[in-house]
Amino acid sequence: MTAPTQTRITWRVATVLEVIPETSRTRTVLLDVPDWPGHRAGQHVDVRLTAEDGYQTERSYSIASPPQDKQLALTVERLEEGEVSPYLTEELRPGDQLEIRGPIGGYFVWDIAVGGPLLLVGGGSGIVPLMAMIRHRDLALSKGDAVARHQIPARLLYSSRRWDDIIYREALAQLTARDNTLEVIHTLTREQPDGWKGFSRRIDRMMLAEVAWPATEKPRIFVCGPTPLVESAAATLVELGHQPALVKTERFGPTGGTA
Amino acid sequence: MRSASKKKATQKRAKQAKRTRDSYAHGEVFADLLRVDGNAAGGLFGELFAMDITAARAKCAGCGAAELVGALLVYAHGMGMVARCPHCQGVVMRMARTPTHVWLDAQGAESIAVAVTS
Numbered sequence: 001m002t003a004p005t006q007t008r009i010t011w012r013v014a015t016v017l018e019v020i021p022e023t024s025r026t027r028t029v030l031l032d033v034p035d036w037p038g039h040r041a042g043q044h045v046d047v048r049l050t051a052e053d054g055y056q057t058e059r060s061y062s063i064a065s066p067p068q069d070k071q072l073a074l075t076v077e078r079l080e081e082g083e084v085s086p087y088l089t090e091e092l093r094p095g096d097q098l099e100i101r102g103p104i105g106g107y108f109v110w111d112i113a114v115g116g117p118l119l120l121v122g123g124g125s126g127i128v129p130l131m132a133m134i135r136h137r138d139l140a141l142s143k144g145d146a147v148a149r150h151q152i153p154a155r156l157l158y159s160s161r162r163w164d165d166i167i168y169r170e171a172l173a174q175l176t177a178r179d180n181t182l183e184v185i186h187t188l189t190r191e192q193p194d195g196w197k198g199f200s201r202r203i204d205r206m207m208l209a210e211v212a213w214p215a216t217e218k219p220r221i222f223v224c225g226p227t228p229l230v231e232s233a234a235a236t237l238v239e240l241g242h243q244p245a246l247v248k249t250e251r252f253g254p255t256g257g258t259a
Numbered sequence: 260m261r262s263a264s265k266k267k268a269t270q271k272r273a274k275q276a277k278r279t280r281d282s283y284a285h286g287e288v289f290a291d292l293l294r295v296d297g298n299a300a301g302g303l304f305g306e307l308f309a310m311d312i313t314a315a316r317a318k319c320a321g322c323g324a325a326e327l328v329g330a331l332l333v334y335a336h337g338m339g340m341v342a343r344c345p346h347c348q349g350v351v352m353r354m355a356r357t358p359t360h361v362w363l364d365a366q367g368a369e370s371i372a373v374a375v376t377s
Contacts, residue, residue, distance in 0.1 A: 009301070009302060044299075044301075046302040058302070101302050104298075104311060104313065105298045105301050105329060106311055106313045106314025106329060107296070107297070107313045107328070107330060108296070108298050227293070227294050227295065248330075250298060250299075251295045251296050252295070253336075
């Protein structure tokens with residue numbers, strides 16, 4: 001069992017360094033957080049906004065950056081009816097300040113000490129904490145030899161609606177191009193580009209059986225995305241023989257922009 | 260005459276029951292969509308506990324299963340937050356925030372065990 005963070009979770013003021021567009025609906029917000037205590041891949045922060053009349057509201061956002069990075073990156077998807085995400089994705093400018101609390105979560109976390117194989121299953125913006133794990137793995141193993149990589153192979157099964165909705169599409173392609181122990185398998189559920197040869201349906205049992213390592217390999221599995229996708233994928237993985245304790249889930253609730 | 264009104268009453272009751280069932284079913288589906296993990300409530304728990312308790316183990320008073328707090332099923336879209344046992348759906352913990360207080364009801368947790376960092 002992972003030891004809980006021993007420091008109290010407090011609110012801090014973070015300064016926006018950059019807002020980077022990822023897709024038409026998502027932005028990565030790069031933050032400078034003074035005295036950031038460090039985090040683990042998979043953790044999240046709460047962001048608090050305060051209106052002029054004192055009304056406050058908070059939302060949780062997954063951390064996209066690996067623990068090795070100095071700056072904290074959050075990737076935020078704009079929800080049409082959202083109270084916080086439209087502000088974060090459209091109004092936020094470099095120099096603006098945000099209140100954040102974290103890092104939070106001692107459950108949905110992975111680092112190389114946990115080992116592999118590492119199987120990541122994501123839908124829509126559920127990729128964000130999984131990307132922190134992929135980046136952490138990449139940086140941690142970049143100094144190691146090929147043997148170290150082969151000991152912790154990683155696979156990502158990622159469901160998006162359309163080609164243009166794939167968050168981190170270029171970054172993922174670059175990572176897989178230089179690391180043959182990382183595989184990224186996309187499924188596009190709504191619309192596929194001409195000549196698409198990949199999966200074009202929602203994540204199902206057959207797909208998981210094809211993509212996942214057999215249960216005997218004891219892959220460490222992390223599933224993140226909208227609640228229905230997470231629950232169906234996690235239940236199917238357990239049916240396929242994976243130990244429930246090795247299947248960790250992070251439900252995002254009923255977010256809109258997913259597969 | 261009597262039997263006709265009786266029939267009508269029976270039909271009315273059946274209709275009402277169906278309506279209740281439908282709205283209940285609709286509510287269930289809606290709640291299903293809104294369900295998140297105990298992990299998501301880590302920040303709120305942090306207002307009460309001196310540490311992040313998502314890696315602590317809570318024992319359900321209902322069925323006795325000891326589960327990581329981060330793996331409980333959390334419903335946080337209402338007035339407060341309700342954390343349920345993923346095995347028996349029993350309420351393990353409830354939290355609410357008012358302008359002056361943070362409330363915790365942990366009667367559904369027989370124990371909460373936090374690992375000590377060595």
